Amino acid sequence: MKTVEVLEGGLASTIQDIGRSGYQAEGFPVSGAIDIMAHRIANMLVGNDDDAATLELCMLGPKLRFACRTFIAVAGGESQPFLDGRPISLNKVYSVKKGSTLSFKPMSAGRYGYLAVAGGGFLTGLVLGSRSTTVRLGLGGFKGRRLQEGDRLPINECYKMASLHFRELTSKKKNRSAKNAEIRFIKGPQWNLFTSEAQTNFCKNFFSISQQADRMGYRLMGSRLSVPKINMLSEGTVLGNVQVTREGLPIVLLTDRQTTGGYPVIATVIAVDLGKLVQLNSQQQIHFKKVSLDEARSELVKQADELEKFRLFLKEYRYHYPIGPARKGAQKLKVLLNEKG
Amino acid sequence: MEYDYQFVPVGEQSLNIVFPEVIDAAENRAIQSLARALLDTDEGIIATIPAYHTLTVNFDAFRTSFTELTNKIENVIKNHALLKNDDKKHIIELPVCYDEEFGIDLEAVIKYGKTTFEELVRLHTETPYLIYMMGFMPGFAYMGSVSEKIAMSRLKNPRAKVPAGSVAVAGKQTGMYPIEAPGGWRILGRTPVKLYDPAHPEPRYHAGDHIKFTAISKKDYYYIQKLDLKGSYELKELV
Numbered sequence: 264m265k266t267v268e269v270l271e272g273g274l275a276s277t278i279q280d281i282g283r284s285g286y287q288a289e290g291f292p293v294s295g296a297i298d299i300m301a302h303r304i305a306n307m308l309v310g311n312d313d314d315a316a317t318l319e320l321c322m323l324g325p326k327l328r329f330a331c332r333t334f335i336a337v338a339g340g341e342s343q344p345f346l347d348g349r350p351i352s353l354n355k356v357y358s359v360k361k362g363s364t365l366s367f368k369p370m371s372a373g374r375y376g377y378l379a380v381a382g383g384g385f386l387t388g389l390v391l392g393s394r395s396t397t398v399r400l401g402l403g404g405f406k407g408r409r410l411q412e413g414d415r416l417p418i419n420e421c422y423k424m425a426s427l428h429f430r431e432l433t434s435k436k437k438n439r440s441a442k443n444a445e446i447r448f449i450k451g452p453q454w455n456l457f458t459s460e461a462q463t464n465f466c467k468n469f470f471s472i473s474q475q476a477d478r479m480g481y482r483l484m485g486s487r488l489s490v491p492k493i494n495m496l497s498e499g500t501v502l503g504n505v506q507v508t509r510e511g512l513p514i515v516l517l518t519d520r521q522t523t524g525g526y527p528v529i530a531t532v533i534a535v536d537l538g539k540l541v542q543l544n545s546q547q548q549i550h551f552k553k554v555s556l557d558e559a560r561s562e563l564v565k566q567a568d569e570l571e572k573f574r575l576f577l578k579e580y581r582y583h584y585p586i587g588p589a590r591k592g593a594q595k596l597k598v599l600l601n602e603k604g
Numbered sequence: 605m606e607y608d609y610q611f612v613p614v615g616e617q618s619l620n621i622v623f624p625e626v627i628d629a630a631e632n633r634a635i636q637s638l639a640r641a642l643l644d645t646d647e648g649i650i651a652t653i654p655a656y657h658t659l660t661v662n663f664d665a666f667r668t669s670f671t672e673l674t675n676k677i678e679n680v681i682k683n684h685a686l687l688k689n690d691d692k693k694h695i696i697e698l699p700v701c702y703d704e705e706f707g708i709d710l711e712a713v714i715k716y717g718k719t720t721f722e723e724l725v726r727l728h729t730e731t732p733y734l735i736y737m738m739g740f741m742p743g744f745a746y747m748g749s750v751s752e753k754i755a756m757s758r759l760k761n762p763r764a765k766v767p768a769g770s771v772a773v774a775g776k777q778t779g780m781y782p783i784e785a786p787g788g789w790r791i792l793g794r795t796p797v798k799l800y801d802p803a804h805p806e807p808r809y810h811a812g813d814h815i816k817f818t819a820i821s822k823k824d825y826y827y828i829q830k831l832d833l834k835g836s837y838e839l840k841e842l843v
Contacts, residue, residue, distance in 0.1 A: 290739055291742050499620075499739075502615070504615075523653070531618075
């Protein structure tokens with residue numbers, strides 16, 4: 264097996280996949296990529312399955328050196344990647360050579376990015392069925408911790424990538440700098456315990472992400488909500504749950520969240536808006552909007568359909584007319600034009 | 605099933621089955637039993653998370669929906685004979701050293717219960733405790749119920765660091781801290797057994813099992829710790 268060497272660890276780079284979902288009842292946080300869509304897109308671009316492990320980078324990515332040929336794609340926040348010193352685009356596949364280096368500038372927008380490598384992703388050992396890292400438990404990923412200088416991450420060598428020059432996601436241009444962000448939610452299990460005033464304020468007021476924001480959860484700031492005066496027995500937590508603490512401030516529970524919680528849950532952020540939420544900066548204003556369970560579900564289906572369309576596009580592109588040498592020439596021409604431009 | 609319950613959506617991919625909000629061993633056993641039964645069905649259920657009075661069910665939203673799944677769960681509840689009386693009872697013995705070096709709050713709890721050290725140890729080791737749920741971190745078992753006499757409520761200001769292995773009470777609950785963590789439970793002693801090991805993370809006990817504490821000397825504490833580190837200490841199963 265070949266490796267990628269870590270020359271600089273970056274701020275909080277970890278190996279992540281789609282998480283270990285079957286062990287929450289035993290007290291294991293699910294973990295996995297905090298922006299699961301970006302993780303999926305990066306994997307899809309390089310032809311991996313969803314559950315292949317990617318490298319999750321936070322704010323400032325790592326510096327890496329590849330010990331073999333392969334193909335890479337970076338997705339998620341604006342991580343400004345450089346391949347052998349030249350800037351490369353997000354959401355696009357690039358070929359890397361033996362000895363190539365990949366580095367990042369501090370993110371200009373967003374918080375989390377994903378590096379996928381072809382040939383099945385990062386091949387650290389499976390722990391309880393997943394390669395995800397849970398840093399506070401020293402579990403999974405690469406030695407259960409954030410990446411450091413000198414680490415060697417196992418990957419497969421990869422020489423071929425079908426329709427390489429068309430493997431790019433162009434459709435989505437995200438406006439990451441918008442001042443306000445609408446985040447949709449469905450009523451949480453304890454919604455009815457809150458006063459109607461607290462319910463209205465939750466939807467009407469603006470919130471922003473505080474300094475206490477990590478993979479466990481984002482504490483929000485804003486005007487305080489009145490909290491129901493009850494002592495709840497702890498119950499299982501769900502991704503996107505919005506707990507309200509005794510001080511009346513919401514916390515959005517994310518991928519490394521504690522497995523059980525005893526604060527009342529006013530809302531659950533719908534799955535398709537979680538990626539947007541986790542990438543917001545602390546200046547952006549969050550506005551919560553209530554939607555029905557049906558709407559949340561149909562949004563999820565819509566998102567999955569779009570992703571599937573993109574997967575088929577990548578798969579079928581190489582069979583588009585014209586097939587054969589002419590097509591190969593077209594790809595080469597495209598590269599030459601890009602290089603000149 | 606003799607318990608009232610209702611279904612509450614928690615997300616587009618999760619729901620809660622909510623039973624009466626009490627700490628009750630029989631009710632909790634019914635929840636544990638239902639949690640297992642649901643995992644055995646092929647209805648798109650991904651995970652179940654039993655707690656004191658709730659069962660959280662995560663499901664594949666592309667295979668089923670809230671309405672469809674709740675109908676099916678209702679049928680499972682109706683047809684599941686074991687719900688009322690699931691008798692498979694595992695009792696696991698866990699050695700605890702109630703030395704004052706480990707039991708930081710021994711004095712406070714003795715004072716609270718107007719009791720003696722010997723009586724406190726007797727009360728805490730007397731009966732097996734049911735694991736109502738696992739949570740907080742791997743290996744942290746929420747168990748009950750301890751005797752009123754030592755059921756001291758948690759600290760107002762949690763400690764920044766509770767040592768790994770600490771055995772503690774919080775009201776009528778008792779539990780162990782598998783790794784060093786912040787916490788406000790009243791610490792009575794420490795177990796030499798490693799309750800969480802990232803290299804072998806498979807849990808040594810589960811929700812629905814029982815734990816019976818047994819008091820050991822400091823000498824035994826270090827002896828068992830040594831054995832356990834070598835991987836040659838097995839938890840004793842009493843039943």
